[in-house]
Amino acid sequence: MMTNSRQLASTFSLAGLALASCFMLPANAAAADEQYAKAARNYDTYCAQCHGINRNGRGINSRDMSVQPRDHTDAKGMGDIPENEILKVIKEGGLAVNKSVLMPAWGNVMSDTEIREMAAYLRHVCNCGSGK
Numbered sequence: 001m002m003t004n005s006r007q008l009a010s011t012f013s014l015a016g017l018a019l020a021s022c023f024m025l026p027a028n029a030a031a032a033d034e035q036y037a038k039a040a041r042n043y044d045t046y047c048a049q050c051h052g053i054n055r056n057g058r059g060i061n062s063r064d065m066s067v068q069p070r071d072h073t074d075a076k077g078m079g080d081i082p083e084n085e086i087l088k089v090i091k092e093g094g095l096a097v098n099k100s101v102l103m104p105a106w107g108n109v110m111s112d113t114e115i116r117e118m119a120a121y122l123r124h125v126c127n128c129g130s131g132k
Contacts, residue, residue: 039121042114046106055125067100072125079128086119 033040044053050069052059057071072078085097090110094103110118123130 036117036121036124038114039117042110042118043121046109050102065102067102069103072122075126075128078122078126083119083130086122087115090115090118 043051043055048055048059050059050061050065051057051072052062052069055072057069059069062069070077089097089099089103091105091107091112093105094100096105106115
């Protein structure tokens with residue numbers, strides 16, 4: 001009988017830890033969401049039409065574009081782009097980095113702080129770190 005009590009106690013302890021971890025994960029996710037909330041809203045406003053609501057380069061406008069928008073969820077592709085290039089393309093547009101003319105410049109729409117936040121958000125979306 002003692003063994004069953006110990007097994008039962010162990011089972012309840014593990015179940016309790018699992019339940020507690022479920023409550024901790026949303027807090028961490030919420031903190032990350034809060035950190036990127038403004039950039040995510042800006043992305044939804046300015047970028048999603050081409051880059052997609054799933055950030056995968058398949059926005060509503062992409063089907064009619066001769067050059068397909070970048071997939072921001074692609075860790076390899078995004079990870080290969082230096083940070084200064086991401087900042088420059090957001091601020092000055094695609095031509096500034098020898099990319100598509102279809103990528104507009106957002107430097108007159110977003111502040112430098114918002115552009116830096118967007119670059120950080122893109123690194124978060126691709127899960128590819130801070131770049132080179």
